[in-house]
Amino acid sequence: MFKKVLIVDDYDVVNEGVLTVLNTKGVINVEKAQYCDDAFLKLKKADLDKEPFDLLITDLSFKEDFHEGEILSGDELVIAVRGYGLTLPIIVYSMEDRLQRVRTLINKYNVNAYVCKGRRSSLELGQAILDIQDKKIFLSPQVQNALSPHASLEIQxxxxxxxxxxxxxxxxxxxxxxxxxxxxxxxxxxxxxxxxxxxxxxxxxxxxxxxxxxxxxxxxx
CATH class of the missing domain: 1.10.10 (Arc Repressor Mutant, subunit A)
Incomplete structure (x- = not known):
């Protein structure tokens, strides 16, 4: 079971919903971030302190505001995390359902689950957590074709x-x-x-x- 989880989303209501799902799975140690730069700093500090997070859940799109930063999207956060050498499981939790984007995150950056926000997203997020623990990849039904034979072709x-x-x-x-x-x-x-x-x-x-x-x-x- 995951013990330390970081949620990255700029909407409090989403963070609370994800937190509820984690709590039902027995995860108590949960931290939240509303900006990708802050999330990356938390991940690096935890790693340096030898108290690493063992699961990252992040949205892809973040609304622009007064806050200035270098990492402005969940895609960029995933790339930064993998580039830094962190191998913790990552769940993308997003409204975005373009298969090309999903395929890149799964195949190139080793994202472990892609959950589409929607009516069944809480159930799917819970299932994603269970599947990751069993070393499986989880995709919401809307994006399952991302790993189909056609979608896996080299298309630039x-x-x-x-x-x-x-x-x-x-x-x-x-x-x-x-x-x-x-x-x-x-x-x-x-x-x-x-x-x-x-x-x-x-x-x-x-x-x-x-x-x-x-x-x-x-x-x-």
Missing amino acids: DYDINLINYLSQGLSQSDISTLLEQQNITPRSLSSIEKRLNKLKVDFKAKNVTHLVAIVKDLGLI
């Missing part, structure tokens, strides 16, 4: 942008011109066509329209 931000432009009705020629204006490479019409053909093969799409539909269904755009 460049690819996401191409498909997103297509979904907005832009032609490949329009996209080439737009990328040139943004000084993004590769931007030639032939390069864009080759990349889209590869994506069609990877996602088993019959045509570009089908590719856009598949990627939308997966929540990547």
